[in-house]
Amino acid sequence: MTKYEIVIGLETHVELATDSKIFCSCGGHSSANEPNDCVCPACCGMPGMLPVTNKKVVELAMRAGLLLNCNINRYATFDKKSYYYPDLPCSYQITQWFHPICTNGSVEIKTKNGTRTIGIKQIHMEEDAGKLVHDDWTDTSLVDFNRTSVPLIEIVSKPDFRSSDDVLAYLENLKAMLRFAGVSECEEGAMRCDVNVSIRPEGSTELGVRTEIKNMSSLASIERAIKYETARHIDALERQTEVLVQETRRWDDIKNRTFSMRNKETAADYRYFPDPNLMPIVIDDEWLDSVKASMPASAAQKAEEYKGYGIADKDVEMLTAERNLCDLLDSVIARGCNPKDSVAWILTDCAGILRKNGQIMRNLNISGKKLARIITMVGKNEITRAAGKKVLAAVIEKDVDVDEFCRENSLNAQTDQSAILAVVTRVLDSNAAAVQDYLGGKQKAFGALVGGCMRELKGNGDPATIRSLLEQELEKRR
Amino acid sequence: MKHYITEINPNGTIAVDDTILVKEYETTAGSKILEGFVPLFSAEAVERLINAGYEISGKTNVGEFGLDLLGEFSNSGAVCDGEYLVGAAADLIAKGEIKGALSVDLNGAPRRAAAISGIDFIKPTYGTVSRYGVIPCACSGEQIGVSASNADGLKELLSVIAGHDDKDGTSLPAEKYEYSLDENVSGMKIAVIRELYDKASDGVRAGIDSFKEKLTAVGAQVEEITFSLVEAAQTAWQIALAAETCNNVSRYEGVKFGYRTPNYKNIDELYVNSRTEGMNFLSKAAILYGSDVLSKGRYNYCYDKTLKIRRVVHDAVKAVFSEYDAILAPACGETAYVPYDIKDAFSRVFAESIFTAVPNLTGIPALVTNGVQLMADVYRESVLLSIAKSAEGRE
Structure with missing residues (x-):
């Protein structure tokens, strides 16, 4: 039997960590409790409303481009993509088609077989669509526009993956990088992929017939979908079970297989053209430099720094897994606290309190100022360590004022x-x-x-x- | 025959075309597809007029989406004076019933209406008046303009509505614009475009000739020039207009707002039948034309080329204004229009747009007075207003 090589390319949609939507001032949909809570006339596509670009979106897209070693293009356009779907209020989506903001980058991934480089074709900005809720009982479909116009970037890779392991390593890495740099919260469902799969005889340089599996968000499903698709392609070539066509497929997680989507959707002519309501984005040196300057240090850079303080490798690893922990540690160190001591407070005491409340480290939300105050008071014997822990719990749970809490609960150490x-x-x-x-x-x-x-x-x-x-x-x- | 699609206040002095939103009053853009659409907010220009103490009389009749010659293909029917078509707002001003009106100029309809009714209208520089609250068709060149019975009226209303608006991403930065009626017209150099003059009817040409005499009488120097790009500008604007309209009106499909067909069994029928029943033949022609010029095989040849022509015309216009203060041209080809079959509308409108396309395509201001059209470089509304003012009262 011929040996085949798998060729995979990914289009990854990532929701950006902004306070408001991409073209209006509605808050992020994560704050919505009910359908259509986070909507305004603009993101509902009401006639007469005009889009106005959220600058933060452009800056986060630039930041993603810098992380993935892309060219940041000095001239970028927003373009309209027309198609009819009930979850799309204007019957067009604003995306970037002619001049995307970032092109031609790369990222290194670590796999079982060593380090590999994955090429990035481009990164572009776009708005998300709404959501349809199908009610089988009344045989109706309801539209929820909360997610409409939530800012996304789409990161388009080159077809450089050769296995599902590569894909998973890339996605894990991407998630960690983007989250650490504050580009995206990368929470459940905030990262969705279209996976392009083809196979070719080993040694061949031509690409085989490609199928695209749409809208995947779970890593486990991506892995299974790639395995299924690969096997289907090999069967088709080896045993002529079917004729492969370039098409879009949908993964069914329960039936554990892919299905061809109706061809109608893929054959659409999107009639792209530049959106006259949005001026082209012109990025000058000053703007690019300020975005570069505001780039937070990478996890690797932070790890180096912390090791320099003599912090144990295991602790460094835990700290650099989450941006908020690094920010907290940096903040207390900047306030004069001893690094090693501070690490113990964060990784032992804070972690213990969170665990007790059923939370994880990513949920830790305590001001560096307050933690530094506690550490300093304990250091100066103004309160005992035990009392310090009590204050810490109160700060984490109720965000109390440190000094006030000590006074009210008579925690101040008696040195009289x-x-x-x-x-x-x-x-x-x-x-x-x-x-x-x-x-x-x-x-x-x-x-x-x-x-x-x-x-x-x-x-x-x-x-x-x-x-x-x-x-x-x-x-x-x- | 209805001048108003929706009446608001019998004592109001300013009419607002039905392509512009007024909060809490049904706004249909003259189309069945928007029947029952009640906006939650007013257009910025309307808001500014109301804040300045003006009262809105009502929503004046417009052709569906403002695409036709004078409003003849409104869902509410055409407005006529005797056997001739008139623009609703222009006719109300001519009859002295209101003081002024806001209209959207996307393909010259309010300019033609002003010329036919003998009132004044100005389409200011693109970006000086917010388009927030305009039912969108051709966003890259459509602009709210004002009509009034004379240049003073234009200046008064335009001063109220012009100025930067954060809600419109194409709004220019100046907070306020100072307009003048007193620029010295004597010594101005004014160019008559021969290609447009030649295209107009005898009656229109006579109007141009007599306006030339007025200008000469106040000391302006009028010269004839050739501007060979008028046809390219006309075609380019019709392509841009149709493409953008096709895209913008695609949001009316029966799901979200406006008219929904009662005849459907599935989503495809809901879309198709709502649009088939809700829009007129002219809109459908524009949608098909627009879809075609944006389609995969045609984009580079049609739409992309349009963007290039736009740049070329822009540069050519700049060159004219480096030598001349203003351009004098017909506002339309005829002095009067009678009702006609909608099957002819697309070609009729296309043909007429040769007189009006350049300001829409390039964003320059245009003013209609005494039945003729004047154009100036961007931001030079005061030149146009002063010329109009100086011609007043001269026979």
Whole structure:
């Protein structure tokens, strides 16, 4: 049997992390509770409304281009793509057809077989469409425009993948990079792929007949769909089970196979033309430089930096998996906290509190200023570490003010010598047995006496002061 | 015969064409397909007039999407004065019933209407008046303009509505424009385009001749020039207009707003029948023409070439204005129009557009007064207003 090589290209749609939609000021659809909550006359396509470009979208697209080593084109257009579908309010989608914003890039991926380079043909911006909800009970279709005009970039790869492993490595990498750079939240469903699959006899340089599997969002399904399609293509060539045609197919996750989509949709003539309502985007040096300057450091750069502080590799890996953790750590270090100490607070204490609340590290949302204040107070013995943890939990859960919370809950460590001395004297008086044990040489009894004092002080006594006063008073009783 | 598609206020002094949105009043663009569409907001120009204290009399009759000669193919029927067609808003102004009107100039209809009714109309420089709230057809060249009985009226209304609007991405940056009626017309150089003069009827030519005399009488220097690109400009604008219209009206398919056919069994029939029943023959011709020039095999030959011609005409117009202050040309080919069959509309409109296409294609301002058309370089509305003012009261 001939050995075949699989050739795959990907078109990946990524939802951008902006506060508003691409051409109007509606908030992101993630804040919507009900269908059609996040809509305005503009994104509903009402006659008379005009699109106005959200600058942040252009900047995030440029950022994606820089991450993927693309040329950032100095002249880009928004173009209209016409087709009829009930989830498309204007019966056209605004996309980039003639002059996309980024072209000709590349990205490295690590696979079992080593490092490979995947070419990027282009990145373009476009608006998302709405969503149709089919109600079988009443045999109707309902339209939800919340997602309409949500900004997307489409990253078009060159046909450089040779296996589903390549594809998965690329997508995982892309997701991590885009999320870390703040281009996309990359949450569930925010990244969708069209997978172009063909096969050819090994050694051949010509491309075989290509089929496109539309709208895939789960990595597991992508992997299975590629395996299915590859097998179908090989069967067609080897055993003439069918004649391959260039077409668009849909993956059915339950039946575990692809189906041909009606040809009507793919044969459409989209009648692209430049949108006269949106001026071409002209990117000058100043704008490009400012976007470059605002690029956050990559995960790899952050890892280097953290290793320089002597932070353990395992911790560095955990920190650099999430942008918010790096931002938090950078912020507390900038406020003068010790890096290693701060890492413990983040990866142990914060993580513990989140875990208890059923959350993951990505959900950590605490101001660096507040965490730094807690770390500093503990460092200066203004509160005990135990008290620090209590404040931290209150900050994470209710975003309380650190100083106010300490005051209201009497967490400030008592360093007042006379107050502590009074407690020490009281504890020694009421624990005669333990005093005798200690004076008789049982060191263990000392710990019990410290504990007694701490209990009396509701955990807020400065341990060092307690110890020294205890030692001093015990000596007096010898 | 209805001047108003929707009446708003009998004491109002300003009419708004039905291609421009007025909040809470049905706006149909003269088309059945938009029957029942009530906008949630007013056009920026309307908002500015209302804020300045003007009252809106109603929504004046327009041809479906403003595509025809004078409004004759409105879903509400044509407006006539005797046996002749007139524009609804222009006729109301001519009869002294209102002070002024807002109209969308996308293929010259309000310019023709002003010329026929003997009132004044100005289509200002593209981008100086917000298009927010204009039922869109030909976004790259359509523009709200104002009509009034004289140049003072034009200046007054235009000063209110012009200026930057964040809601329109093509709106030019200046917050306000100062217009003048007092520029010195004596010594101005004015060019008459021979190709357009020759195309017009005897009656129209006589109008041009007498306006030339008025200009000469106030000391302007009038010369004839050739401008061989008029036909290229005409074709280019008809291609752009049809392409953009085809795309813009594709949102009317019976699903979201306006008319929905009662006759459908599935989504395809819903689309096809709603559009078939909801639009007139002229719109359908424009849609087909527009689809054709944008289609895969034709784009480079038709639409892309149009964009190039637009640039060439733009440069040629600039060259004329480096030598002349204004252009004098017919606003239309005839002095009067009678109703005609809609099957002829596409070719009739196409033919007439030779007189009006250049300002739409290039964005320059155009003013109609005394039945003739004047054009000037971008931002030079004051030249046009001053010429119109200086010709007033001269027989």
